[in-house]
Amino acid sequence: MAAINITNVSKIYAGGVEAVKSVSIDIADGEFIVLVGPSGCGKSTLLRMVAGLEAISKGTVEIGDRVINDIEPAERDIAMVFQNYALYPHMTVYNNLAYGLKNRGTPKAEIDARVAEAARMLEIEQYLTRKPRALSGGQRQRVAMGRAIVRKPAAFLFDEPLSNLDAKLRVSMRGEIKQLQKRLGTTSLYVTHDQLEAMTLADRLVVLNGGQIEQIGRPLDVYHTPASTFVASFIGSPAMNLLRGTREGNQLHFGSQVLDLGRPAAFPGQITVGIRAEDLRIATTGEQALTMKVDYIEELGAQRLVHGTVDGKKLTASLSPEIEIAETLALSIAPERLHFFDADTGKRLAQPFAPSESRRVERLEIAGV
Amino acid sequence: MTNTPLPSTMSGTLAAPAAGGFFRRFRSAPSEPHFAKRVQFNSPLLPYLFLAPQMAIIFIFFYWPSVQAIQSSFYLEDPFGFGSTFVGFANYTDVLKSGEYLGIARFTAVFTALVTFFSLAIGLLLAVKADGVIKGNATYKTLLIWVYAIAPPVAGLMGMMLFDQHIGPLVKFAAFFGWDIKVGLDYNDTAFAMIVVSVWKQIPYNFIFFLSGLQGIPVSVREAALMDCRSGFRRFWTVTLPLLAPTAFFLLIINTTYALFDTFGVIDVMVKDKAANNPITLVYKVYMDGFRGNDLGGSSAQSVILMIIVFVLTIFQFRFIERRVHYN
Ligand SMILES: Nc1ncnc2c1ncn2[C@@H]1O[C@H](COP(=O)(O)OP(=O)(O)OP(=O)(O)O)[C@@H](O)[C@H]1O
Ligand SMILES: [Mg+2]
Numbered sequence: 001m002a003a004i005n006i007t008n009v010s011k012i013y014a015g016g017v018e019a020v021k022s023v024s025i026d027i028a029d030g031e032f033i034v035l036v037g038p039s040g041c042g043k044s045t046l047l048r049m050v051a052g053l054e055a056i057s058k059g060t061v062e063i064g065d066r067v068i069n070d071i072e073p074a075e076r077d078i079a080m081v082f083q084n085y086a087l088y089p090h091m092t093v094y095n096n097l098a099y100g101l102k103n104r105g106t107p108k109a110e111i112d113a114r115v116a117e118a119a120r121m122l123e124i125e126q127y128l129t130r131k132p133r134a135l136s137g138g139q140r141q142r143v144a145m146g147r148a149i150v151r152k153p154a155a156f157l158f159d160e161p162l163s164n165l166d167a168k169l170r171v172s173m174r175g176e177i178k179q180l181q182k183r184l185g186t187t188s189l190y191v192t193h194d195q196l197e198a199m200t201l202a203d204r205l206v207v208l209n210g211g212q213i214e215q216i217g218r219p220l221d222v223y224h225t226p227a228s229t230f231v232a233s234f235i236g237s238p239a240m241n242l243l244r245g246t247r248e249g250n251q252l253h254f255g256s257q258v259l260d261l262g263r264p265a266a267f268p269g270q271i272t273v274g275i276r277a278e279d280l281r282i283a284t285t286g287e288q289a290l291t292m293k294v295d296y297i298e299e300l301g302a303q304r305l306v307h308g309t310v311d312g313k314k315l316t317a318s319l320s321p322e323i324e325i326a327e328t329l330a331l332s333i334a335p336e337r338l339h340f341f342d343a344d345t346g347k348r349l350a351q352p353f354a355p356s357e358s359r360r361v362e363r364l365e366i367a368g369v
Numbered sequence: 370m371t372n373t374p375l376p377s378t379m380s381g382t383l384a385a386p387a388a389g390g391f392f393r394r395f396r397s398a399p400s401e402p403h404f405a406k407r408v409q410f411n412s413p414l415l416p417y418l419f420l421a422p423q424m425a426i427i428f429i430f431f432y433w434p435s436v437q438a439i440q441s442s443f444y445l446e447d448p449f450g451f452g453s454t455f456v457g458f459a460n461y462t463d464v465l466k467s468g469e470y471l472g473i474a475r476f477t478a479v480f481t482a483l484v485t486f487f488s489l490a491i492g493l494l495l496a497v498k499a500d501g502v503i504k505g506n507a508t509y510k511t512l513l514i515w516v517y518a519i520a521p522p523v524a525g526l527m528g529m530m531l532f533d534q535h536i537g538p539l540v541k542f543a544a545f546f547g548w549d550i551k552v553g554l555d556y557n558d559t560a561f562a563m564i565v566v567s568v569w570k571q572i573p574y575n576f577i578f579f580l581s582g583l584q585g586i587p588v589s590v591r592e593a594a595l596m597d598c599r600s601g602f603r604r605f606w607t608v609t610l611p612l613l614a615p616t617a618f619f620l621l622i623i624n625t626t627y628a629l630f631d632t633f634g635v636i637d638v639m640v641k642d643k644a645a646n647n648p649i650t651l652v653y654k655v656y657m658d659g660f661r662g663n664d665l666g667g668s669s670a671q672s673v674i675l676m677i678i679v680f681v682l683t684i685f686q687f688r689f690i691e692r693r694v695h696y697n
Contacts, residue, residue: 053592073592074599086589090611090695099607100597131695147593 002064002154009059019045021211036198037208043191079148080157087132094128118146158190229346241275255311265352274339277318283332442669460670477650484628492575500583528566560648582616614694
């Protein structure tokens with residue numbers, strides 16, 4: 001168990017592609033960090049640099065108090081779980097688990113004990129004598145986890161370990177990984193492109209975009225105070241609605257539609273307004289509202305996603321299934337629930353309403369702001 | 370000289386030259402699932418018609434000569450072609466009691482073992498080194514396949530030239546150290562040259578198959594090993610080599626057969642019909658007795674013995690070695 005400090009790390013591939021651009025993350029001992037971002041944003045590259053499978057072009061990575069830039073992968077005291085499991089096909093499950101320990105000269109009795117313990121934890125005891133090809137995807141996944149656990153490393157690295165599983169298994173494995181990590185208390189770095197997985201697993205999220213950190217923060221903080229329009233549209237499902245508007249006095253104008261903020265705000269004229277789908281509700285008579293033309297409805301059971309347009313711009317509202325949907329809906333939103341972003345840079349602007357905002361921001365380390 | 374087909378792709382899918390359980394499993398060795406396309410024939414005769422050419426070739430060039438050989442091994446053929454006499458097992462007992470024949474058999478065993486071992490070992494070594502360099506580089510890959518395309522005939526010629534009495538660089542090099550290599554005159558020198566040239570000829574073939582096999586090992590499995598095992602040498606023995614075993618086993622059979630039979634040309638050039646004081650292998654002896662000595666009966670008996678040796682060897686390889694091979 002150890003802290004991991006990633007300091008100004010960059011990766012420049014042969015050919016000049018800069019896949020990771022000066023990334024710094026300080027991971028506390030025992031913390032579960034999830035790297036999340038769209039395909040090609042450099043998540044795997046960053047993880048593989050920590051693992052030692054990719055050379056670090058610039059910057060340093062420390063595990064515990066050691067700079068591990070030039071240390072062999074096997075000497076870094078880490079274990080990795082791969083997307084396609086990467087089990088040794090010619091070895092039994094037992095040997096797959098024991099292999100790393102044998103190579104480190106662990107006594108036989110201890111190997112037996114550790115393998116037995118990991119197998120019990122993961123409920124793969126009855127498969128120990130089988131070869132990987134005789135296992136289902138989910139069982140292979142468990143063996144891959146077991147291989148990491150038996151080593152008792154300072155840190156676990158996961159590269160999209162659940163993406164080859166079906167949806168149901170993914171959810172249950174997600175829960176197990178989280179429990180296991182809490183129980184073992186091993187520092188973990190987990191890569192995924194699935195924002196839901198990221199939200200549910202992470203102690204802290206790192207949102208990457210184009211090789212750079214957009215935001216680091218606890219899942220709910222990131223959700224409630226996204227640092228940019230990129231984070232706003234990436235974290236949360238359905239994605240946050242982003243509407244371009246202009247501020248005139250105390251009012252926001254979306255084309256012909258007007259929303260009164262009720263108080264002055266020091267915004268530039270052009271801004272992007274963010275609205276979470278679940279913050280929209282049906283306006284009561286007399287209340288100021290946005291008029292949405294309904295296009296189609298997605299039934300999710302517990303709630304219903306209503307997709308439509310406001311002044312020609314796409315908007316999604318999450319409403320209770322009891323509400324009757326007409327051709328047009330009058331939707332209202334509490335002004336303090338609005339998010340404001342710079343129209344050009346997409347960066348978050350200080351909210352004029354929410355009193356809790358300043359407290360939240362203190363806990364965030366918003367990179368590049 | 371027979372030519373076994375080129376690896377159809379560099380990704381580890383090897384087109385093996387025969388049907389049968391082993392090769393079928395071997396072909397489906399790579400990890401991606403392989404779905405056979407089912408074709409419906411309108412006439413039940415049509416599939417047999419498609420098979421006919423292959424069956425005809427196997428029959429005409431394999432079964433029929435085999436039966437002929439077995440038959441004539443029981444007869445004493447008149448050297449001038451005037452009939453033949455049934456002699457039972459006399460041809461066999463003559464051959465097996467002959468000290469000369471047993472000497473040749475001993476040399477053949479040593480020769481086959483050495484040629485197989487060195488051509489596999491050097492081919493593997495070169496493939497491992499090349500694999501480290503070319504990781505995913507298509508240009509290198511293509512260039513290395515060319516080696517195979519030009520190798521066998523040219524390599525054979527070059528191998529001969531290495532030992533040429535007048536211009537051979539190896540002969541000159543050895544002379545530098547006071548070793549006067551006399552291929553075709555000195556028994557040991559000839560044996561040495563035969564082994565070197567035979568190995569030399571077979572290396573490109575083994576190289577390309579091993580390289581293809583190495584490239585078929587999933588990158589992530591190697592990476593997992595990188596994190597589990599510090600020593601590169603140990604990783605090779607415990608992960609790379611076992612995963613290469615299907616390729617190695619296939620090559621073991623091919624190379625044994627090569628050393629036993631396909632080295633005929635090399636031997637022929639080296640001994641230049643002066644077989645008396647020179648090392649030869651069993652196949653060459655069959656040819657010598659049959660076509661030079663006109664002893665068709667004895668020669669047939671020898672080829673039947675050779676057939677039995679190959680048969681036993683192959684069964685042994687499948688029963689005892691293939692068992693340890695892990696097919697994916
Ligand atoms: N060996 C390489 N040479 C050059 N560029 C590379 C190499 N490997 C990756 N890249 C580039 O680096 C960028 C980041 O790749 P990376 O694999 O880290 O993405 P990722 O975030 O893991 O994406 P995904 O979610 O699809 O796995 C990509 O633009 C990719 O094209
Ligand atoms: Mg990736």
